[in-house]
Amino acid sequence: MEWLSNNVLKHLREVSEMPDLPGVRYRLGEVLGRGGMGVVYRAHDLELQRDVALKVLAIGDTDSERMQREAQVLARIEHPGIVPVHDVGTLEDGRVFYTMKLVRGSRLDEYCRQPHPVPDLLRLFQRICEPIAFAHSQGIVHRDLKPANIMVGQFGEVLVLDWGVARVLSEPEPDGEVIGTQNYMSPEQSAGLNTDIDARSDVYAMGCILQGLVQKPAKPLRSIARKATAPERDRRYSSTVELADDIGRYLDGLPVSAHPESILDRARRLLSNNRTLVALILAYLMMRILLFWFART
Amino acid sequence: MDTDTRIGSGDGRFPETRHSAIAAARSGTPADRAVAHESIVAAYWKPVYKYIRIKWKSSNEDAKDLTQGFFLRALEKDFFDGYRPEKGTFRTYLRVCLDAFLANERQASQRLKRGGGTILLPLDFTTAEGELQQIEIAQDDSPDRFFAREWTRSIFENALLALREECAAQGKQIHYDLFERYDLAASDARATYASLAAEFGLSSVTVNNYLASVRRGFRRIVIRILRELTSSEEEFRSEARALLGAEL
Numbered sequence: 001m002e003w004l005s006n007n008v009l010k011h012l013r014e015v016s017e018m019p020d021l022p023g024v025r026y027r028l029g030e031v032l033g034r035g036g037m038g039v040v041y042r043a044h045d046l047e048l049q050r051d052v053a054l055k056v057l058a059i060g061d062t063d064s065e066r067m068q069r070e071a072q073v074l075a076r077i078e079h080p081g082i083v084p085v086h087d088v089g090t091l092e093d094g095r096v097f098y099t100m101k102l103v104r105g106s107r108l109d110e111y112c113r114q115p116h117p118v119p120d121l122l123r124l125f126q127r128i129c130e131p132i133a134f135a136h137s138q139g140i141v142h143r144d145l146k147p148a149n150i151m152v153g154q155f156g157e158v159l160v161l162d163w164g165v166a167r168v169l170s171e172p173e174p175d176g177e178v179i180g181t182q183n184y185m186s187p188e189q190s191a192g193l194n195t196d197i198d199a200r201s202d203v204y205a206m207g208c209i210l211q212g213l214v215q216k217p218a219k220p221l222r223s224i225a226r227k228a229t230a231p232e233r234d235r236r237y238s239s240t241v242e243l244a245d246d247i248g249r250y251l252d253g254l255p256v257s258a259h260p261e262s263i264l265d266r267a268r269r270l271l272s273n274n275r276t277l278v279a280l281i282l283a284y285l286m287m288r289i290l291l292f293w294f295a296r297t
Numbered sequence: 298m299d300t301d302t303r304i305g306s307g308d309g310r311f312p313e314t315r316h317s318a319i320a321a322a323r324s325g326t327p328a329d330r331a332v333a334h335e336s337i338v339a340a341y342w343k344p345v346y347k348y349i350r351i352k353w354k355s356s357n358e359d360a361k362d363l364t365q366g367f368f369l370r371a372l373e374k375d376f377f378d379g380y381r382p383e384k385g386t387f388r389t390y391l392r393v394c395l396d397a398f399l400a401n402e403r404q405a406s407q408r409l410k411r412g413g414g415t416i417l418l419p420l421d422f423t424t425a426e427g428e429l430q431q432i433e434i435a436q437d438d439s440p441d442r443f444f445a446r447e448w449t450r451s452i453f454e455n456a457l458l459a460l461r462e463e464c465a466a467q468g469k470q471i472h473y474d475l476f477e478r479y480d481l482a483a484s485d486a487r488a489t490y491a492s493l494a495a496e497f498g499l500s501s502v503t504v505n506n507y508l509a510s511v512r513r514g515f516r517r518i519v520i521r522i523l524r525e526l527t528s529s530e531e532e533f534r535s536e537a538r539a540l541l542g543a544e545l
Contacts, residue, residue, distance in 0.1 A: 004481070
């Protein structure tokens with residue numbers, strides 16, 4: 001047999017993994033990404049004449065049920081911040097696939113490599129909290145929130161991706177299996193306590209994301225992140241809505257629930273919120289002092 | 298920072314995969330162990346030989362002796378009994394054992410006393426040595442990366458041999474020939490579907506279908522080999538990703 005060069009090895013890998021699409025309505029394009037469970041390709045929908053993203057179970061991954069479940073979970077949570085699913089199917093080789101809207105933009109970790117003003121980043125963070133809060137209201141916990149699973153579009157819109165390991169709270173799940181990503185996983189996830197997982201587990205991950213989002217954060221922001229990532233669930237925000245509200249209060253220059261203010265903190269905040277007024281008062285006082293001094297001399 | 302999603306048991310208990318040569322090598326009957334050992338040698342001897350030649354900078358003759366010695370010692374001393382799936386993949390374990398074995402051998406310099414150049418396992422070192430001359434070795438190749446790539450090459454070669462036999466047995470020689478002409482050709486010498494169709498007297502659609510069917514067969518055989526070489530579902534998935542998903 002001929003020697004298999006590195007190029008041939010690479011080609012064999014690609015063709016081995018490539019889904020066979022005869023019989024389905026999509027023409028395959030390039031690989032867009034690779035996740036824990038599947039590979040995402042660009043594909044062209046021949047019927048509707050549009051590009052879509054096609055996610056197919058990775059070769060060797062036998063967990064068709066999980067993939068199918070991901071598509072069902074996505075179909076249940078219709079929100080502008082969650083990628084809509086178009087179609088689910090099974091390839092000839094038995095692998096499950098689904099197609100979804102093709103998202104254009106950059107991952108949050110890539111987006112953050114460019115410098116952005118802190119208020120813009122915080123408003124972006126608030127927008128990420130919205131679809132997650134919506135999923136929570138539908139009884140679904142993402143369980144794997146991290147910058148790589150958040151997409152930022154060209155106009156600052158956000159999309160939360162990769163719901164493959166989401167926990168549907170109405171479905172019982174035994175303890176033991178550890179699901180999530182190290183560095184973003186709540187203590188209950190790390191311990192495999194799946195029955196303890198709820199919205200606060202996602203709050204924890206969002207707290208970790210917040211810590212990475214803002215370099216050298218102000219004291220109140222540090223307190224917000226600390227509260228979100230409290231090891232005990234009861235000490236965290238009860239929802240991402242609460243977390244986003246606290247961020248909003250910080251942006252509006254109001255006291256945040258996570259940070260009890262000292263008199264000095266309060267004075268500093270009031271000073272920074274009312275700079276113009278303080279400057280006017282100071283100017284007025286200076287003028288009065290000068291007038292008084294001239295009158296005396 | 299580890300950013301990969303983790304899905305796995307927290308206590309390290311995984312379901313055992315049936316037909317696993319690794320499991321049989323660790324706990325089967327002596328007959329099972331011998332068969333399992335054969336499967337392991339078939340998949341790993343070339344990466345081991347090339348690893349010794351390139352990463353340990355051994356001569357051709359020394360590498361032959363050390364490769365033989367390593368697998369024989371593994372059989373005699375039940376090296377593979379020490380493998381614990383929860384601690385990592387078998388591939389990594391084997392490489393760590395190999396490094397330890399080579400370090401010992403180098404220190405004791407007992408290699409010639411033990412083997413003395415006798416061929417003990419039927420391994421085609423001439424082919425392996427010929428392949429070594431063609432290997433593209435990157436300067437920044439880590440031992441892990443080098444071993445993983447040669448392991449991939451070895452698995453694919455074994456799968457291709459099995460695929461060729463299977464196609465011949467099923468009267469699908471044309472299918473295999475197309476596959477060989479298209480998928481095993483160097484990228485700059487790869488024919489188009491249209492030219493293959495003209496050459497083989499088929500339509501482009503048939504070429505496409507035949508290629509898809511052989512690729513499916515190839516994928517099935519690769520998975521079967523991987524199943525043999527892993528001992529748990531998690532290890533299987535991790536190795537499937539390493540074999541088919543990671544960068545070369």
